[in-house]
Every structure is written in structure tokens, then in C-alpha cells.
Amino acid sequence: MALWGGRFSETPADAVFALSRSVHFDWRLAPYDLRSSLAHLAVLQSSGLLEDSVAEPIRGALNELISEVAAGRFVANETDEDVHSALERGLTEKLGAIGGSLRAGRSRNDQVATDLRLYAIDHMIEVAQQILALQSALIAKASEYGDAPAPGFTHLQHAQPVLFGHEIAKHVQGFSRDLDRIHDWLDRALVSPLGSGALAGSSLPLSPEVTAKNLGFTSSAANSIDGVSDRDFVAEALFTLSMVGIHLSRIGEEWCIWATTEFGWAKVADAYSTGSSIMPQKKNPDMAELARGKAGRLVGNLTGVLTMLKGLPFAYNRDLQEDKEPLFDSIDTVLLVLPAVTGMVATTDFDREKMALAAPLGFSLATEIADYLVQAKVPFAHAHEAAGKCVAMCEASGRQLHQLTDEEFASIHPSLKGDVRDVLTVHGALESRTTVGGTSPSSFKQQIKESTAITAAYSKEFTDKAKAFSEMMGA
Incomplete structure (x- = not known):
């Protein structure tokens, strides 16, 4: 009826x-x-x-x-x-x-706005808990390879040597920002629209602030028209879910590259791989590819809702019926992808020997020459040019940087002495990067320590929030 x-x-x-x-x-x-x-x-x-x-x-x-x-x-x-x-x-x-x-004393307008907020709060807390599980897997995997040298990349080209654990640990930072966003989003989402009625409140002696407290909200809507028409919380949730998807997609892309025969770094567990219906030898990193592909869907849902919301006049409009399916789909998608990626990360093995052999390739130690010259008080612009000339000489003669002679170093720049070879090692390059956030073993250990503490704090926070919400729903 x-x-x-x-x-x-x-x-x-x-x-x-x-x-x-x-x-x-x-x-x-x-x-x-x-x-x-x-x-x-x-x-x-x-x-x-x-x-x-x-x-x-x-x-x-x-x-x-x-x-x-x-x-x-x-x-x-x-x-x-x-x-x-x-x-x-x-x-x-x-x-x-x-x-x-x-x-x-209530309308479907304030009713659905309240229901959708409760749904979103419940499920964004669940998303946060799944992100935390992935973060734990990333921290564990980064720690496992915290002593493994590998080439770092910019533009998909060898750049400088890094600890492979440092490479993996960067993903922890992205997901930490996602947790920050969910934490901040909750502050804005915990406003109850119930009591706003169709748009003007109610002439009946209701107590919206009491209802808000009963439902676990921190306040009731300050303006009843805004209470029924606001869907910022949906758009913000979709943005956060899109960012989670983008961070998952980056992991997917890297795992796909590392698992290629050309790289041969990653051995993805059979449980997180699939095969081919015609080529019996194939082992495909499909979880990584699906994580990469689903990101487009999440961005599309965000774009659809933002487009629907723009220019809606006054209070409730039936256009707002279109807020639910994108939100439901994005939450379902993220909750589907996160456990699969977590399992893939936790069970992948990497080839330490191949990564170590690749670390100095592509003249990735050239920056060490420039830094050596800076230590000798040479302006960096000149140091950079000299390092570039060393690379050019090596390319022309088919050698590596450490194979240049003392005379050749001196011909490029008088401050280049034979002891420059002491810094032209992967071990030396890694050990020297001791700045905060750098790739040296000492900096990496501090990074993991801090990430572990942040993850533990958020784990407690979202566990407590999940428990409180569950108790409220069971009241």
C-alpha cells in the first residue's frame, strides 16, 4: 500500500x-x-x-x-x-x-536520510577494518624484505636502489590516509536527520536531539532542509572508496609487472592466481588485475553521484533515489577486493637474488657521484652534469660506473677521485639514505615501527566503533 x-x-x-x-x-x-x-x-x-x-x-x-x-x-x-x-x-x-x-512526525525524506547514514557508518567502519587487515599484511611483507636491495623506479625506469621492503611499505602510507579520511568522515556523518520531517521539522513535540543520541549520532541536523537534502556524506564516502580503489589498483599494477617473465620477481601463490582455458602453462595474477580494474567502477560511481547532486534545488528531490545503488555497489566492491588483495600480498614470495642483481643496473648509482661531488663543495648543478658525463662515457664504452679509471673520472671533473668507487655500491647507497622516510635500514626500521603503532591505534579505534555500533543496533 x-x-x-x-x-x-x-x-x-x-x-x-x-x-x-x-x-x-x-x-x-x-x-x-x-x-x-x-x-x-x-x-x-x-x-x-x-x-x-x-x-x-x-x-x-x-x-x-x-x-x-x-x-x-x-x-x-x-x-x-x-x-x-x-x-x-x-x-x-x-x-x-x-x-x-x-x-x-516523520517523512520518508528524513527516514531514508537517517537509514542511509546508519548503513554508511556501519559499512565504512567495516571497510576500515578490512583496510587494517591489508595494512598488517603489507607491514609484515615489507618487514620480511626489509633487508633486500632492489631497483627503485621512476617513469618505469631504474632510478636509485631501495630496500624492497621500503617499496612495499609505501602502500601502508596510502591506506593510512584512507583511514584518516574515514575517521574524519565519521565526524561529519554522525549527524541525525531524523526529526527534519519532509523539510520543515515538525509541529509535534518531538526531540530530535534525543533520537540522535539513541541512534549513536553526535548531534541532530541544525537545519531541517539541509537534513533531508544533504548527501555530502554519500559523495565523501564514495570519494574515500575511490581512493581505496586507486590504492588497490596501484598494488595490482605492481604485482602484475613483478609477476611477468621479464621481471620474474614475484611468485604469486596458486591460491591467488588463475589459469587459462587453452594454455595449460599459464598462471595469471588475476586478483591483481581485478583490483586494478575495479578502480574504474569506483570512480564511475563517484562521478555519477556528483553529477546527480549538482544543482538540486531546495529540499528533497526524487533524484536522490540515485544515491543508494552507487554507494551500495562501491562498498560491496571494496569489501570484495580488499580480502583478496590482502591474501595475495601475504602469500607472495619475491626473488631476492634477481632483485639484488637488478639493483645497480641502469646506472642507478649515478646520483652517488653527484652527491660525492656535493660533499666536495661542488655546486650541485655542476655535480649533476659531471655525473651525467660519467654515464655517457660508460654507455659509449659498454661499462658500469665503477669501471671508469681514475684518469677518466678526473677528466670529467677534477674533484672526482678514485675513492668515488667507495660510494658506487648498492650497499653504500642504501646505508647513506638516512633522512626521515629514506630507504636506509635505520630509516626503514623507524618507518615500520611508526606504521605499526599507527595501525594498532586505528585498529583499536575502529574495533571500539564497530562494537558501539553493533550494541546500538541491538538496543
């Missing part, structure tokens, strides 16, 4: 109902709708708008529906327009006409 048909003489045309109907995707809001209904019922009862003789049967029926929805015994049917009408149908089937009493 429609919640709005009193002034209409005709029922909606089939095409109108089909276009308007949202229960096939918004049904997942049912647990949150029922919990917000309990909070709304408490205010209606405490304010005297509903007698105990009416409120208590409704409370009992809502609790029955919570169990039935969770068990799949109560579901939406083909005549339900949305999750709200489906659940009101459930109440009226149990209680008769008094089941409609709960609608007093």
Missing part, C-alpha cells in the same frame, strides 16, 4: 510504479529503518503522542520484524514501493491500523 495516495483518484501507471520502485535495492536498509523506527517510537511515546497501549504493541512488532528480516522470514513483495512501505506493511499485517501510527 502506498504511503502517499490519499489525494489521488488513480493508482500509478505500471510504468510509473516500475520507475519509482526502489525496494529491490533499498531493502538492505531494512535493519537500519527498523532501528530508527524504534528510536522514533520512543520519542512518540515519551512525548505522550502515543499511549503505552499503542506504543508497546508497535515496539513488540518492530522487534519481531527485526528478527524476521534478519532470518529472511519477512521480505519485500512485488507491491511494495520501497523499504519503508514494505516495513509498514509488516506492521499493519501484525497490528492492523495502529501499525500506521508510527508515521506521525
Whole structure:
């Protein structure tokens, strides 16, 4: 039964109902709708708008529906327009006409805004916990290879030697920023729209601030029009999920490269690989490729919602029905990809010997010559030019930098002495990068120590938040 048909003489045309109907995707809001209904019922009862003789049967029926929805015994049917009408149908089937009493003082406008916030909060906390699991896997893998030299790359070309653990650990930093974003997002998302009504609040003696506290929000909407029309929290969540996807995509791209025959660095575990239906020898890093591919979907969902939101006038508009499916899809996608990538990272083995042999290739130690000259008080511009000439001489003669003679070094720059060879080693290059965030063993150990502490702190925070939210939902 429609919640709005009193002034209409005709029922909606089939095409109108089909276009308007949202229960096939918004049904997942049912647990949150029922919990917000309990909070709304408490205010209606405490304010005297509903007698105990009416409120208590409704409370009992809502609790029955919570169990039935969770068990799949109560579901939406083909005549339900949305999750709200489906659940009101459930109440009226149990209680008769008094089941409609709960609608007093609220609109589907503030109802759905509240439900969607609760859903988003619940699932963004879950996303954070899955990110933390991946961070732990990355920290463990980085620590495992914290003593393994490898070439570092810019422009996909050999640049300077790095510890391979340092290369892996960079991903921890990206996901830490994602956790920061979720942490900050929660502060803005924890504002309750319930009590805003259709757009103007209510003339009934409701207490939105009490309802907000009951539902675990930190405040109620300061402006009722904004309360029902604001979807910044959806757009921000989609941006954060897109960034998570982009960070996952970077991991995917690197794993794909490292697993090629040309590189041969990564041995991806069989459990996280797939084969070919025609080529029996193939072992494909499909989890890495799927992580890379899903990022486009996440960015697309963000773009779709931002485009839908731009220019919406005044209060609620039906365009906002389009906020849910992109959010649901992005959350589902990220929660699908994160465990697979976590497992892939944790179970991949890397070839230390190949990485070490590749570390000095491509004249990756040329910067050491420039730094040597700077230590000799040569302006860096001149030092850079001299190092470049050393490279050019080696390329012309098919040699490596350390194979140049003392006379050749001196011919390039008088400050280049034979002892420059002492710095033309991978070990020396790594040991010298002792600045904060650098790739030296000492800097790397400090980086891992700090990352481990940050991850532990966020793990406690999001575990506590998940527990609090679960308790609120079970209240």
C-alpha cells in the first residue's frame, strides 16, 4: 500500500510504479529503518503522542520484524514501493491500523536520510577494518624484505636502489590516509536527520536531539532542509572508496609487472592466481588485475553521484533515489577486493637474488657521484652534469660506473677521485639514505615501527566503533 495516495483518484501507471520502485535495492536498509523506527517510537511515546497501549504493541512488532528480516522470514513483495512501505506493511499485517501510527512526525525524506547514514557508518567502519587487515599484511611483507636491495623506479625506469621492503611499505602510507579520511568522515556523518520531517521539522513535540543520541549520532541536523537534502556524506564516502580503489589498483599494477617473465620477481601463490582455458602453462595474477580494474567502477560511481547532486534545488528531490545503488555497489566492491588483495600480498614470495642483481643496473648509482661531488663543495648543478658525463662515457664504452679509471673520472671533473668507487655500491647507497622516510635500514626500521603503532591505534579505534555500533543496533 502506498504511503502517499490519499489525494489521488488513480493508482500509478505500471510504468510509473516500475520507475519509482526502489525496494529491490533499498531493502538492505531494512535493519537500519527498523532501528530508527524504534528510536522514533520512543520519542512518540515519551512525548505522550502515543499511549503505552499503542506504543508497546508497535515496539513488540518492530522487534519481531527485526528478527524476521534478519532470518529472511519477512521480505519485500512485488507491491511494495520501497523499504519503508514494505516495513509498514509488516506492521499493519501484525497490528492492523495502529501499525500506521508510527508515521506521525516523520517523512520518508528524513527516514531514508537517517537509514542511509546508519548503513554508511556501519559499512565504512567495516571497510576500515578490512583496510587494517591489508595494512598488517603489507607491514609484515615489507618487514620480511626489509633487508633486500632492489631497483627503485621512476617513469618505469631504474632510478636509485631501495630496500624492497621500503617499496612495499609505501602502500601502508596510502591506506593510512584512507583511514584518516574515514575517521574524519565519521565526524561529519554522525549527524541525525531524523526529526527534519519532509523539510520543515515538525509541529509535534518531538526531540530530535534525543533520537540522535539513541541512534549513536553526535548531534541532530541544525537545519531541517539541509537534513533531508544533504548527501555530502554519500559523495565523501564514495570519494574515500575511490581512493581505496586507486590504492588497490596501484598494488595490482605492481604485482602484475613483478609477476611477468621479464621481471620474474614475484611468485604469486596458486591460491591467488588463475589459469587459462587453452594454455595449460599459464598462471595469471588475476586478483591483481581485478583490483586494478575495479578502480574504474569506483570512480564511475563517484562521478555519477556528483553529477546527480549538482544543482538540486531546495529540499528533497526524487533524484536522490540515485544515491543508494552507487554507494551500495562501491562498498560491496571494496569489501570484495580488499580480502583478496590482502591474501595475495601475504602469500607472495619475491626473488631476492634477481632483485639484488637488478639493483645497480641502469646506472642507478649515478646520483652517488653527484652527491660525492656535493660533499666536495661542488655546486650541485655542476655535480649533476659531471655525473651525467660519467654515464655517457660508460654507455659509449659498454661499462658500469665503477669501471671508469681514475684518469677518466678526473677528466670529467677534477674533484672526482678514485675513492668515488667507495660510494658506487648498492650497499653504500642504501646505508647513506638516512633522512626521515629514506630507504636506509635505520630509516626503514623507524618507518615500520611508526606504521605499526599507527595501525594498532586505528585498529583499536575502529574495533571500539564497530562494537558501539553493533550494541546500538541491538538496543
